[in-house]
Amino acid sequence: MSASSSWKANQRRLAPWLFLTPGIVMFLIYVIVPIFQSMWISFYDWDGLGAKTWIGLGNYIELIDDDAFYTSFKNNIIWLVLYMFAVPAGLMIAIFLNQTIRGMRFYKSLFFFPFVISQVVVGLMFSWFYAPNFGLLYKLIEMLTGQGVAILADDRFVTYGIIAAGLWPQIAYVMILYLTGLNNVAPDQIEAARLDGAKGWKMLWYVIIPQLRPATFIAVVVTVIGALRSFDLVSVMTDGGPYGSSRVLSFYMYEKALSEYGFRMGYGAAIAVVLFAIMMVFISGFIWKMWRDETER
Amino acid sequence: MFPRPIEQASATKQWLYTIAVPVALFLWLLPLLGVAVTSFRPASDLAAGNYFGMPTRFAYENYLDVFNNTPMGKYILNSFKVTVPTVIGAVALSCMTGFALAIYRFPSNLIIFFMFVAGNFVPFQILMVPVRDLTVQLGMYNTWYGLALFHIAFQSGFCTLFMRNFIKSLPFELIEAARVEGVAEWRIFWFIVLPLMRPAIAALSVLVFTFIWNDFFWATVLTSSPDTQPVTAGLSSLNGQWIAQWQLVSAGSILAAMPPVLMFFAMQKHFIAGLTLGAVK
CATH class of the missing domain: 1.10.3720.10 (MetI-like)
Known part of the structure; x- marks a missing residue:
């Protein structure tokens, strides 16, 4: 009797924790704790099997003189900058498609299609598109300039070639965000602006884009995360080559820690910590904004 | 609605738009279409350099393979x-x-x-x-x-x-x-x-x-x-x-x-x- 009555009295206080516990436990074990473990491992020399040797900042000092690290880092910056192109491009396509002609729903879903496909498959598709001697793009360049370019075998172009492949699904994703956003733009404001003589670019810049802010925020978030997570395409299209020129930090980390090139868990963890630090700059920004939105309400 | 509904544009513009959308879609999905067609191309076509023309026959055996x-x-x-x-x-x-x-x-x-x-x-x-x-x-x-x-x-x-x-x-x-x-x-x-x-x-x-x-x-x-x-x-x-x-x-x-x-x-x-x-x- 007393047990059940104390449960009744306290259940509003205890219930949230009962609902939360399974989720929190799983998330702590597989996500939160490993972040700190990785930071810890980055101070060791460890092959993943034998004993760990504490080397303090040794791995980080080695990073400073590692040319491959700088190449990866530089490529990450290029990824981040060029990936942002997905945001205006997605907006343009969304505006182009925001009509109600017959079959439009079908067209929209086909435009969105690339996002549903695995990046492994996207990578293979673009490898075929770029393939020397018979790839569609190779042929096109050959036709225009008289000489084809093997994009994925040329260290000047390879990173750009992979980024273009990544942009394909990313633009599709941003497009769908903006299509939804455009659907919810207040029609009376557009009408009012039209009466004031606003149209075209002015209308877009002063009336539409401010109203699309929530969509833009999400588009920027997913694009930054997408750019920094670029692993699949690099792995499938070039395996980091030629001569490591298309590596990014996420790929280089994997290569060092878990591939035929070695099992240097400590060094890999140090690279991951650097990538995490870059990502944290953005994550803190997003969280700060979301936190403000939550507490303002 | 933004942009202005195409129904309010001239007949020519509407006509152009209904052509432009599928053309843009075709270009957008070109890598995908290329791969889809290639998956039905017999190996002999590829050996003969027929990469873009119509497949000489419908080679569903690629999938069986x-x-x-x-x-x-x-x-x-x-x-x-x-x-x-x-x-x-x-x-x-x-x-x-x-x-x-x-x-x-x-x-x-x-x-x-x-x-x-x-x-x-x-x-x-x-x-x-x-x-x-x-x-x-x-x-x-x-x-x-x-x-x-x-x-x-x-x-x-x-x-x-x-x-x-x-x-x-x-x-x-x-x-x-x-x-x-x-x-x-x-x-x-x-x-x-x-x-x-x-x-x-x-x-x-x-x-x-x-x-x-x-x-x-x-x-x-x-x-x-x-x-x-x-x-x-x-x-x-x-x-x-x-x-x-x-x-x-x-x-x-x-x-x-x-x-x-x-x-x-x-x-x-x-x-x-x-x-x-x-x-x-």
């Missing part, structure tokens, strides 16, 4: 074995966490919520070494459940964000009325909130299905043999063996892409509703 001479069937089965439990697990966990974070007010509520949100953004590589180590120690390396367990845990971050915001948008009066009636909290969850969550559960299920089916990184980190590898990792290793046999690479790619594509077309409304949650206020 992929199924008979590679573990493709096995890979696809493995993908289902990882994906389906992950969808169920992550959605179930996040129904509960989302409910707790949306309905109850307690001091650490927002901190816990933002732990899930922030964790969902971290780069996979920062988790790689410890998660792989943990999976090996639990004896789950190279098993479908080792991979699924990680995915459930990681996806619960995004799913919690999604579910919590969805439940927040439900009318809170329903819950207050039930409490006044003395309904137990777990009954409120099970009989009042859960039925209202159906659209969110559907949206989240298709999204998580696609994310997990398309995952490549964790598949390569946590599995290693054709007996357990999902289709993304399998396709990548087959690609290494099929050097320049593009008709097979293409057929394999189309097969690997099929399930999420079918899922997308079957559940399109839910899929897009899920992806764009938060894009409007």
Whole structure:
């Protein structure tokens, strides 16, 4: 009797924790704790099997003189900058498609299609598109300039070639965000602006884009995360080559820690910590904004 | 509506627009169409340099070849074995966490919520070494459940964000009325909130299905043999063996892409509703 009555009295206080516990436990074990473990491992020399040797900042000092690290880092910056192109491009396509002609729903879903496909498959598709001697793009360049370019075998172009492949699904994703956003733009404001003589670019810049802010925020978030997570395409299209020129930090980390090139868990963890630090700059920004939105309400 | 509806434009412009959309779509999907056509091209066409013309015949044997001479069937089965439990697990966990974070007010509520949100953004590589180590120690390396367990845990971050915001948008009066009636909290969850969550559960299920089916990184980190590898990792290793046999690479790619594509077309409304949650206020 007393047990059940104390449960009744306290259940509003205890219930949230009962609902939360399974989720929190799983998330702590597989996500939160490993972040700190990785930071810890980055101070060791460890092959993943034998004993760990504490080397303090040794791995980080080695990073400073590692040319491959700088190449990866530089490529990450290029990824981040060029990936942002997905945001205006997605907006343009969304505006182009925001009509109600017959079959439009079908067209929209086909435009969105690339996002549903695995990046492994996207990578293979673009490898075929770029393939020397018979790839569609190779042929096109050959036709225009008289000489084809093997994009994925040329260290000047390879990173750009992979980024273009990544942009394909990313633009599709941003497009769908903006299509939804455009659907919810207040029609009376557009009408009012039209009466004031606003149209075209002015209308877009002063009336539409401010109203699309929530969509833009999400588009920027997913694009930054997408750019920094670029692993699949690099792995499938070039395996980091030629001569490591298309590596990014996420790929280089994997290569060092878990591939035929070695099992240097400590060094890999140090690279991951650097990538995490870059990502944290953005994550803190997003969280700060979301936190403000939550507490303002 | 922005831009101005095309119906208000001149007849020529309308006509141009109805032509422009399919042309743009064709160009947009060119890499995909190229691969789809190549997957039906006989090997002899490729040897003769016929890369872009019509295939001389409809070579469906490429697909049979992929199924008979590679573990493709096995890979696809493995993908289902990882994906389906992950969808169920992550959605179930996040129904509960989302409910707790949306309905109850307690001091650490927002901190816990933002732990899930922030964790969902971290780069996979920062988790790689410890998660792989943990999976090996639990004896789950190279098993479908080792991979699924990680995915459930990681996806619960995004799913919690999604579910919590969805439940927040439900009318809170329903819950207050039930409490006044003395309904137990777990009954409120099970009989009042859960039925209202159906659209969110559907949206989240298709999204998580696609994310997990398309995952490549964790598949390569946590599995290693054709007996357990999902289709993304399998396709990548087959690609290494099929050097320049593009008709097979293409057929394999189309097969690997099929399930999420079918899922997308079957559940399109839910899929897009899920992806764009938060894009409007």
